[in-house]
Amino acid sequence: MTYKVEFAPSGLSVTVSKGITVLDAARLAGADLDSTCGGRGLCGRCQIVPTNTAALTGWASTEEEYTGRRPILDGQRLGCAAQVCGNLKVEIPAASQVHKQVVRKSVDVGNIEIDPLVRLHYIELEKAELGSDLRGLTEQIAERLSMTYGVTMSRLATHVLPLIAPAAKRGNNTITVAVRHGHEVCAVYPGYVDQAFGIAVDVGSTTIAGHLVDLSTGEIRATNGVMNPQIRFGDDLMSRVSYVMMNPGGEIELTRSVRTALDEMVGTLVAEAGIDRDVVLDMTIVGNPIMHHIILGIDPTPLGQAPFLLATDSAVVTSAAALDIDARFCEVYFLPCIAGHVGADTAGAILAEGPHRSDALQLLVDVGTNAEIVFGNSAHVLAASSPTGPAxxxxxxxxxxxxxxxxxxxxxxxxxxxxxxxxxxxxxxxxxxxxxxxxxxxxxxxxxxxxxxxxxxxxxxxxxxxxxxxxxxxxxxxxxxxxxxxxxxxxxxxxxxxxxxxxxxxxxxxxxxxIQLAKAALRAGIDLLCEHAGKTDPNKIGSVRLAGAFGAHIDPLYAKVIGLVPDVPVAKVASVGNAAGAGAVRALVSASQRAEIEETVRRVHKIETATEPRFQDLFVNAMGFPHTTEPTPNLATETTLPVAQAKPEGAGDRQRTGRRRRPT
Structure with missing residues (x-):
């Protein structure tokens, strides 16, 4: 006999034979139902909500004896145990979907589908006996992955090969393997393991922030921030480049110091979460171009002088071991840089805030020692940097x-x-x-x-x-x-x-x-991009987003009072926190997000402020509070502005006194 099984919320359906499990029916239909244990009733991730319990067999022993980390909720069944015995409609709750919507703490990553590049698969190996005709362990793994999970293994990493037999012995012929990119076995563990982790890192010139993320759920399990130890070589980026230029071997010192800090951060994060470094399988890193190059061991001095040439503007993939980070199964993905002074941190901020996904014009400003500015919408995105310094x-x-x-x-x-x-x-x-x-x-x-x-x-x-x-x-x-x-x-x-x-x-x-010098440099960069886009009227800007560890704490009104940003209505100005870090998290938990940012940065139009003749004029005009030449009619409705006062005696002529009151 055959029955029709319909899945919500996808609307997918399939006709199946009596006795098939709901999990297998979901796989046949292409419905989004999670499972990391291969349908053995261990993980509890495949829970479903049946609308007609009579169309399912009664509770199986697997469900009665289930003791997994994720409890079976009232009204739900394990999809791997419940068998179809009638026409059935089932709901797959959000917690049981592979591509779940996620909004998490510490960094706002928005709503994205969880689609990590590394997944865990539980495997039961055959017990070897003298005279038995069994293939090698690697070949058995490939066969089980194909039969149970539909995964075609292309290779098994060489550093994993000697670990298989010990893991199988400790796990009593059961192991869990991690599969990267859907085809490469990159780690092996004894027995059943249902959690894999990744770390998203934002390496700033002043601070380093890291987030430990559960790759299957997108949950941020731990967050840590430390000072960048390179500060002892100089407060700003150019002083560190100068240090390298003036001290042979200086780049080695800079690389060693930041890699040590990264390794220590990994240790702190895993200790806080109570896990082992071996379950950290993926890492994403964002940073400005100089930090990007230094971490990778690339000489940063070409970035200290025109034409500010990057060693690469593509994404970089390497191993944690190659960066002296103790996480033997971990791969590291560096988001792509955009230009010589617009780095992977800006790419991360773009990915998080999405100007390229917006019809309205968005001004995105990462306020820091070297401020990065992005302006545009889905039709055209421009980017530049301004040397604000550490003030x-x-x-x-x-x-x-x-x-x-x-x-x-x-x-x-x-x-x-x-x-x-x-x-x-x-x-x-x-x-x-x-x-x-x-x-x-x-x-x-x-x-x-x-x-x-x-x-x-x-x-x-x-x-x-x-x-x-x-x-x-x-x-x-x-x-x-x-x-x-x-x-x-x-x-x-x-x-x-x-x-x-x-x-x-x-x-x-x-x-x-x-502060005048710093804010004028930033504002001049903003005004330059607006001029290039042909959008100099602040009221044409849909939103202004202040990003970065510092930008997250700026009161939007005061950003306007000192002229840090154009005279956009204050309701359109918002602090968005660590957007670069949020972008790193998005790239960590979603393969499609990596593809999106790699495609997007190729379309960003780069403006080099150092070679733009207009930059100096815009800089001088931006020195005043709020601005020397631009009117601020919106700000005048949002606070009480002072009127021009006469200069004190001997200081020249200026009209005297009072304050303009906010219009009523």
Whole structure:
């Protein structure tokens, strides 16, 4: 007898013989039903929801005795045990689908289909006896993969070959093999193993962030971030290239230091998850071109001078062992670079945020030591980089510091009294809240991190204490005791009340200039791309996305106040976190995502800011707060902007005073 089996939500159906399992019926129909144990009732991944239980046989012993990690939920059956005995409709829940939709923590990867390049398959080998006519273990594995899973093995990695017999012995003739790219056996384990892991890494010039991901579910199981040890060779990328140029063998030191950090990060991640390094089977890495080259052991000096030639702009695949990372079964995939100063990290951000998938124009900015800018939509995508330097991350700022406990991260200045209030990392209270002193007593409040630097600059401008041209006004001391003379310029005391000014946290004229230079470089790059795209009206931009570890914490309003981004309505400006890392995760869990980004980067139009004559003009115009020449009508509706004030006596002519009020 034959029966019709229909599967939801796919709508696929198949006619099968009585007694066939639902799992086998799903395979015949092409329905998306997961199983890693080969239908032996071990993994619990093939659970289905029958709409007509009478069309299935009763509970099998496999289900009664099941003790796997994933419990059988009420109303569900194991597809590998339940047999068809009537016309049947079954629902395959999301948790039982191979290509599941996923939204996970730490990095927002969006909704994608899980389609990892490595899958696990459980195999029962025949017991060898003297005189038995059995083929070799490799050949038996190939036969079982073909018969049970429909996998045609093209090769078995040579480093796996000597491990098969010991694994089979320890597993009592049962093993689990990992198959990469659908045809290559790359790892072997004794007995039944149902979890494989990958690691997605974003190697920034300042920090390295890693995410340990369950390849079958897309779940991020552990996250770790460390400082890039290369900082001791220079704060920014060009200083590290200079180190290599000036010190023979310097590139070896840089490579060794970052590879050591990567290996230590792997150890930290697996320890946090309570797993072994041997189950880490895949790794994706993104980074700027110089980091990309240094990790691979490629001389980065060609990237330090025109024409900024990449060793390769294609994706690179190698082994973890080749990078001195202790993960013997792991393959490493480097996303492709785009141009000499636009790297795999930008490719990852593009993959995550998808300007190439959007009809509306998207401006994507990864704010960091070297800012990467992407502008466009599905019709045309442009990319460039701007040398912002490390000021946004606290370097070159007198009281700048990393974003650690005790760092000032939020700032507000009262428009009438000009008194500040701050928030610090490690406390939810503002400094004028009751209990702030008690709650922060154990914190060392000793500096300002990137988001705080952006906000204090914006607040000083909105309060009228610094001019459009970035000058700390000399008449400030007559308005508040917090402004004081500092050599030939003036500074603002943000936090602390020590008699000695140096003991407090101050914002100096040099600090303002450092931020002006950084933000002008970034804004000039943005304006240059907009000009090349023929879209200079901010209202034509559909969205602005601020990415990167620093960009994730920028208040969009203050990004507009200091002129970091064009005068797009603030509702269209959003911080999207570590987009490069999110792209690395997407490439880790999906083969189609790798193919998508490799195809996309070939269509990106690269703009080299260093050779563009317009860049310098745009840079000069972008020095002002918010901008020297561009009007900001949208910003004027979103906050109260100061009007131009007359220069203090002896400083030239400027109209005096007051603030424009927000229109009502």
């Amino acid at each position: 946004f991350e606290g370097a070159q700022i007198s009281a700048g510091m990393r974003a650690t406990a005790g760092a000032i991260e939020r700032v507000r200045i009262d428009r009438d009294t000009l008194e500040p209030r701050v928030k610090v990392i490690g406390s939810d209270l503002w400094s004028d809240d009751p209990g702030f002193d008690a709650e922060t007593r154990s914190l060392d409040i000793s500096g300002i991190c990137g988001s705080g630097i952006i906000e204090v600059m914006g607040e000083l401008y909105l309060s009228g204490l610094i001019d459009v041209d970035g000058t700390v006004r000399s008449d400030g001391p007559s308005k508040t005791s917090r402004v004081f003379a500092h050599g030939r310029t003036f500074s603002y005391r943000l936090f602390g009340d020590a008699d000695e000014p140096a003991a407090n946290i101050n914002v100096t004229q040099d600090d303002v200039r450092a």
